[in-house]
Every structure is written in structure tokens, then in C-alpha cells.
């Protein structure tokens with residue numbers, strides 16, 4: 001796990017999150033999520049241009065129960081209230097459910113908090129798919145292409161509600177922090 005300061009160049013960070021190469025490993029998401037006391041972020045790379053990625057995506061959706069799917073484009077002229085939306089996405093927040101995004105075009109950065117409460121910057125480009133666990137603090141911004149096309153997945157009816165930090169008493173936050181502590185041998189300075 002690499003923690004970087006907010007202003008540092010983000011190019012190298014993709015490899016610092018838990019990388020799962022084999023779909024079969026997703027059959028045990030809990031094992032993956034708590035593995036080595038990591039923060040519960042899942043990551044895959046599927047090339048959207050390769051036909052076999054369709055099957056892979058299908059397996060991920062089935063394994064995760066991700067029945068809902070839609071697309072979101074972000075960029076000047078691509079969405080109403082673009083600046084306000086981006087501003088909100090870049091405010092540190094959490095959700096009561098997983099946040100699942102598959103990047104089809106363009107790119108951006110997900111910042112997530114590590115156990116010491118430092119940001120980990122995760123670069124997202126075409127083909128990158130990421131699952132943030134419920135309760136993790138995070139934020140998102142575009143890269144210099146100023147454009148991203150994302151597939152959003154969700155279990156059942158989507159709930160996009162975001163809760164800005166602090167959310168110490170939110171059940172999803174408590175559950176997340178509990179999980180981190182349960183599966184960690186090191187002390188969690190930030191909590």
C-alpha cells in the first residue's frame with residue numbers, strides 16, 4: 001500500500017490497491033477484502049475492447065449481485081451542473097453501499113483513505129474497474145482529459161446518497177471501521 005500526499009503525482013498508484021487477476025478469487029470477496037489488513041478496495045482490469053471482457057464483467061456482476069447498471073459521462077457539456085457535480089464528487093464522503101465503477105473512456109482519480117487516514121490515489125483509466133466498500137471515505141476527480149465515461153453498478157435499486165465526512169455514527173461507517181480493526185494487527189492511529 002502506497003500512501004501519497006495530495007499534491008504528489010498520481011501515475012504510479014494503480015498497483016497499490018489490491019489487484020485481483022483471477023475472477024475465481026472473487027468467489028471469496030471477504031477473504032480478499034480483509035487480506036493482510038487492507039482497506040477493502042477491489043480492483044480489476046478488463047479491456048472494454050476485448051470480447052472476453054464481456055464474459056468477465058458478467059461473472060463479476062453475478063458474483064457481486066450487481067443487478068443494476070447504467071452509464072455516467074462527466075465532462076464539460078456532457079452533464080448538467082458539471083462543475084457542481086465535480087465539486088461534490090471531490091468532497092470527502094462515504095456511502096451506505098458499495099461504490100462500483102467501470103471506466104470505459106477517459107480517466108480520473110479515486111482517492112481513498114488508508115488506515116492512517118492518508119489519501120491513497122487510485123488512477124482510473126479505460127478498462128479499470130473498482131469497488132469501494134460501504135463506509136470508506138473517498139473522493140473523485142477527473143484527469144487532464146477532463147472526461148470520463150463510467151459504468152455504474154449496484155446491488156438492486158441504486159441509492160446514490162453521499163454522506164460527507166464526518167460520519168462517525170453512521171452504521172455503514174461503524175461497520176467499516178469495525179472490520180478494519182478486527183482484521184488488523186497494527187494499531188489504527190486515526191481511529
Ligand SMILES: CSCCC(=O)C(=O)O
Nearest residue numbers: 089099101139140150162
Ligand atoms: C463519478 S463516480 C465517482 C464519484 C463518487 O464518489 C460517487 O459517485 O459517489
Ligand SMILES: [Fe+2]
Nearest residue numbers: 093095099162
Ligand atoms: Fe462516492
Ligand code: NI
Nearest residue numbers: 001002016017
Ligand atoms: Ni500500496
